[in-house]
Amino acid sequence: MAKQLDQNDVLLEVKNLKKHFISRHGLMGQHTTTVQAVDGVSFKILRGETLGLVGESGCGKSTTGRTIIRLYDVTSGEIIFDGVDISRIKQREMRQYRKKIQMIFQDPYASLNSRMTVGDIIGEPIDIHNIAKGEERQKIIWNLLERVGLNKEHANRYPHEFSGGQRQRIGIARALAVSPKFIICDEPISALDVSIQAQVVNMLQDLQNELGLTYLFIAHDLSMVKHISDRIGVMYLGKLVELANADELYDSPNHPYTQALLSAIPVPDPDATKQGQRIVLEGDVPSPINPPSGCHFRTRCRYAMDICKEVEPEFLEISPNHFSACHLNTIEK
């Protein structure tokens, strides 16, 4: 059943966001290399919505998420959260937003301190933000454990005593400890067994419904995000190339890159009529240090034309709420 979302209630708006990493080298640090990890990305997320973000490894998904939560400084562009531009506020001011915006990571083991008990891991943000002390703090921790399908006995154990799926639940409980509004889920299920992935996704959906959460859900393949996302954005080499409602993106992909990604998803039923030709993308993704001129995708695009080399395609609304950046949409047919 489609969610009822207020189209005017925007929780997050990212406008022309750029994050370039600059490294210095040479004896005196006189040479610089610039990695254009995120290079002009714009999107909105409505309150209560899940926006999926997909694309091959290295296209800038994690950097987008990490820049939104200001783990990285913004190179340029705006991040409007709940009406406030947080792109340039100082880290001290950012503290109050860290309560509202949380992030969960792909590898829960690496993000959980192995020397702390689960109770203390979940309690840490409660202490940092001065949310509760003593018995009240303990109760919050127990409630959070139950909310993510664990129980209060687990509070005294250590991360290594848990399975991957359980550790991800602990990471989610820790994120929920500060009652956030928005959670950036950075490939939270990619490292889990397929049988466990659905459980974690279902839990995230239940939590969203109960707590009114909004998600940015990052994944590298499209099959994973379809189930959880209301809308999906597709990234390629630092740019958003397509953005549409999840169903529409699957049924009528516009961008040649999205078409290729979709054609690579195995169809469970071999007789399924939707099984089209697999589009094989030639070559590797070019380096974000020196991306191709014009359309970044042109070097791997089977429709590449002269204009693609010279002009960067605009991210146009090709039908209501369906955006795509491809010259094929503007040339005369």
Ligand SMILES: Nc1ncnc2c1ncn2[C@@H]1O[C@H](COP(=O)(O)OP(=O)(O)OP(=O)(O)O)[C@@H](O)[C@H]1O
């Ligand atoms: N701290 C950093 N310093 C320099 N370059 C970086 C840094 N973090 C990421 N990059 C580069 O920026 C580009 C985008 O990386 P990013 O991790 O955002 O991609 P991704 O789409 O999330 O990939 P993955 O699915 O593998 O996590 C890559 O070329 C990466 O090597």
